[in-house]
Amino acid sequence: MEPITKTFTQSYFRSLFLPLPNANSRQGSFFPNRPAVLGLWLLAVVIIIVFLGPMVSNQMPDQVDLSRTNQAPSQEYWFGTDQLGRDLFTRVCYGARLSLFVALSTAVIVSFIGVVYGGFAGYMGGWTDEVLMRVLEIIASVPFLIYAILLMTVLGPGVNSLLVALAAVYWMPMARVVRGQFINLKEEGFVIAARVLGLSRWRIILGHIVPNALGVIIVYGTLVIPEAIFAEALLSYIGLGVSSPQSSLGSLVGDGLGSIRLYPWQLFFPALFIILLVLSLNLIGEGLREYCDPRFFRQGGNGE
Amino acid sequence: MLRLAFFLLRRLVTCILAMLFVVTLTFFMMKALPGGPFSKEKKLPPTVMANIEEKYRLNDPIFKQYSDYLWRIAKLDLGPSFRYPGSSVNDIIKRSFPVSAALGAIAVFVALTLGVTTGLVAGLRPCQMADRILVFVSAIGFSVPSFVLAGMLQHFFSFRFNLLPAALWGSPQHAVMPVIVLAALPTAVISRLVRIQVMEVMQQDYIIMAKAKGLPSWRLILFHVMPNALQPVITYLGPLIAAVFTGSFVVEHIFAIPGLGKYFVTSIHNRDYTLIMGVTIFYSGFLMAMNLMVDLIYALLNPQVRYPGWEE
Numbered sequence: 238m239e240p241i242t243k244t245f246t247q248s249y250f251r252s253l254f255l256p257l258p259n260a261n262s263r264q265g266s267f268f269p270n271r272p273a274v275l276g277l278w279l280l281a282v283v284i285i286i287v288f289l290g291p292m293v294s295n296q297m298p299d300q301v302d303l304s305r306t307n308q309a310p311s312q313e314y315w316f317g318t319d320q321l322g323r324d325l326f327t328r329v330c331y332g333a334r335l336s337l338f339v340a341l342s343t344a345v346i347v348s349f350i351g352v353v354y355g356g357f358a359g360y361m362g363g364w365t366d367e368v369l370m371r372v373l374e375i376i377a378s379v380p381f382l383i384y385a386i387l388l389m390t391v392l393g394p395g396v397n398s399l400l401v402a403l404a405a406v407y408w409m410p411m412a413r414v415v416r417g418q419f420i421n422l423k424e425e426g427f428v429i430a431a432r433v434l435g436l437s438r439w440r441i442i443l444g445h446i447v448p449n450a451l452g453v454i455i456v457y458g459t460l461v462i463p464e465a466i467f468a469e470a471l472l473s474y475i476g477l478g479v480s481s482p483q484s485s486l487g488s489l490v491g492d493g494l495g496s497i498r499l500y501p502w503q504l505f506f507p508a509l510f511i512i513l514l515v516l517s518l519n520l521i522g523e524g525l526r527e528y529c530d531p532r533f534f535r536q537g538g539n540g541e
Numbered sequence: 542m543l544r545l546a547f548f549l550l551r552r553l554v555t556c557i558l559a560m561l562f563v564v565t566l567t568f569f570m571m572k573a574l575p576g577g578p579f580s581k582e583k584k585l586p587p588t589v590m591a592n593i594e595e596k597y598r599l600n601d602p603i604f605k606q607y608s609d610y611l612w613r614i615a616k617l618d619l620g621p622s623f624r625y626p627g628s629s630v631n632d633i634i635k636r637s638f639p640v641s642a643a644l645g646a647i648a649v650f651v652a653l654t655l656g657v658t659t660g661l662v663a664g665l666r667p668c669q670m671a672d673r674i675l676v677f678v679s680a681i682g683f684s685v686p687s688f689v690l691a692g693m694l695q696h697f698f699s700f701r702f703n704l705l706p707a708a709l710w711g712s713p714q715h716a717v718m719p720v721i722v723l724a725a726l727p728t729a730v731i732s733r734l735v736r737i738q739v740m741e742v743m744q745q746d747y748i749i750m751a752k753a754k755g756l757p758s759w760r761l762i763l764f765h766v767m768p769n770a771l772q773p774v775i776t777y778l779g780p781l782i783a784a785v786f787t788g789s790f791v792v793e794h795i796f797a798i799p800g801l802g803k804y805f806v807t808s809i810h811n812r813d814y815t816l817i818m819g820v821t822i823f824y825s826g827f828l829m830a831m832n833l834m835v836d837l838i839y840a841l842l843n844p845q846v847r848y849p850g851w852e853e
Contacts (some may be wrong), residue, residue, distance in 0.1 A: 272680070299632055371555075378559040380828045382787040383821050390817055391570045471791065474688050487686075492690045494795065501696050506798055507589065508689040516684035 244481040260404060273524025279517035283510065287333045296324035299482060309502065316506040320496060325489075325506060332484045333510050339399055339485070340465035344458040351411025354449065358412070359419025360442060370416070377409045385468060389477035399478055403468055407461050415458050418450040427451075456525045463518040470511055486511045545840050552836055556829045563825045565679045565816040568610050572603065612637030619819035624811050638823075640710060641789050641800035647716060648723035648785045656728045657774065660735025661762070664770070667740050672682055675732060682729030687788050691722045710798045719792045725783050726788070731774055738770040745769075775839050779832040787830065 301321045308318045316325035323488045358369040361429075371486060385402045392398030420427060422447065431441045470487030472478040474494075484492075486507050493504030613620065619630035659679075663672040698705045698718060699731070706715050742748060743766065751765050784803075793802035801820060808816035 262622050364581060373560055374555055375559045378555060378785050378829055378832070379563055379825055380787055382790070386809070387566060387817075387821055388571060390814075391573055445592055463684075470686050471688070474686075474791065475794075476784055476810055490686070490692070492691055494688065497696055498700055504689075504696070507685075508692065511686060512681075512684050515686075516680065519683050520680065 242382050255265060256286070272520045276517040276520025276524065279513060280521065281331070281519065284337075285511050286331045287337070287510075290330045291540055292326065294326050294330075296327040299323060299328075311501075317500070317502050319492065319503055324501065328484055328489060329486070329507050329510055330488045330506065332489045334397070334516065335479065335483060335485045336466050336469055336487070336511075339396060339469050340401070340462045342400055343403040344409060344461045344463040346400065347407045347411050347461050348454055348458045349409040350404065350527050351415050351457075352450075354408070355412035355415030355417075356442060356450075357448070359416035360423055360446070362420070362440075363425075366416070372408055373412060381406050382468075382471070385472060386475070386477065394480040396479060396483070399469055399472065402472070405467050406468070407465065411454070411457050414453055415450060418453050419446055421451055422446045456522070459518070459525055460522040462537070463515045463522065466511065466515055466518070486514075545638070548840065549645050549833075549837060556833060558689075558722060559829060560822075560826060563822055564611065564614050565607075567821055568607055571814055573820060577754065597784070614822065619822060620815050622813060622816045622819075624808070624813035625818065630816055630823075633816065634801060636821055637799055637801040637804055639748075639800060641786065641793065641802055642802060644716065644719055644723070644793070645782070645785045645797065648720050648789075649727075649781060651720055652724040652727035652731060652781065652785070652825055653774070655724065655733050656731025657771065657829055659728070660732040661739055661767075661770075663732065663737040664739025665762070667736075672736070675736070679729035679732050685725070687722050687726065688791045692791060693720045695795070696719060710796075710800075710808060715796075715798075719796050719798060721790075722792050723785050723788050727730075727784055731777060731781070734773050734777060735770055738773055739766060742766050742769045772843065775835070775842065779835040782831045782835075783828050786824065 273369075296314075300323060302323070305314075305318050306313055306320055310317045314324050316329060319325055319328065344436065346470060352370065354373075373512030376466065385406050388402040388405055389398060405413045429443060429446055431445050436444075466486075469478055469485060470490065473485045475490040476491070478487055489507035490504060493500075493507055497504050617631075619634070621629050622633060625633065659675050663675040666672055695718065705717055706712075710716075748765060749762070751761055756765075789800060790797070790802040790806050793800040797803070801823075804816065805824075806821045807813075808820065818831040
């Protein structure tokens, strides 16, 4: 189990710098996947700013000071201040951290649920698989955003409810992908060999199938992150995400939209950070997907 | 033909079960919500409370309430709005949905034409100037949330340069910015789909053959490339409609368009639970019906389609 995962993580990062395997177009096949590399750099820069920035700016994110409300960007307040006199740069950094945290946690939770549900369905096969997949199909035909809004309405605002709602929405594609992987892998020689050797079902699944499906799981987990940032921003903007003392990029943009006529920078800076984060994560995710499975290249995004 | 019927029947059953899921979810959510619909800051006198509970049948056993609720929904009655007394959820939908539908239809049309044209232009000459620019623009298009785009457009076109009205609804000028915002992401998705598909189709033998026979390029593109390259676009129609209509929640809110999406977001702010639930059910039903229609169109256009679930 150990060596497989290790080689995988190595090739995972190396894959970003390798030429695309599908050389059916005239794309120069000697060049690395430049968009993905660009995405990686962008993400690194954003993360450094977000985590080290507040140390340099020396401001607190929720320090209200009514003597300095709505100031324009200046040397002291790099992104200006908001209507309560809080330093916008620091708030954007903390907001981006929260958005990143929510998105990453969603990806992890979703992968876990997806592996358990999809793995169980795929490995068992037969009517278990049939029932589980029909249930999935039914839930998946509810429009994603509406489903998330409903859940958030009941759970109330907050980070925990956000995680529940986002996980409830995004586990479904993951479960489908994992199921497909399991169905293919369980017919492989090494799994049959393990079964013949009399290994228990759980040892086969955890020790032999999951490590081999890990590549696809991680690629899909990566693709969930930008979508989750988007969804979190949208929910926070509507007023269903994080609530007031906390701020995420979405709620900051929401606040900024309210005062756009007079203080446009209050919208521009949080907006810029959302765009940079999502753009970089999208580029990385797409690069990985193209590398790992050129067939998925064709299917495009799902526009939710 | 039998396969088609089976496929459609299966989709229909799935949709009905999904609707049942949504309706059940909304019902138990209403019950689970703290406080109940009539707990306001000012306490109502107990007799008034009792009367209200009697009127909305909040005292019946829960199973009775559930079956009543199901029956009511089956009769397409979504109940009263708690915050707009005197108007039912049906009234509000009837009044505001035509606006959303008009906006959505324009946005779908724009996204389709723009996405297909740009995808075609890019796919026919991959890795050249136009293609590079389009790929770059669509990568950005994928990464800008609709409400950010809406805010930026408002800032530049209305407040800075005063070209377009900032909000409200009525004249064609009012529709420009909302349509741009709604169509942006779907256009990027369609453009990318078409681009990749065109790139692939262009390498097929029958295209090389047609070229070798000296077919004029407009005929080649119109009759040989397009029909084959547009198939994935049809499968994307369902998600496209969903994206545009759920996207209109935010867009109508920002641009103050009196459509259903604006009521929906306002009802979330107001905690008008019956309206939230009613609109949720309505949208779910509408989008599922649209999806069903798209499936039917796809099956009719392409008799070779492999119906999922049949071969298994």
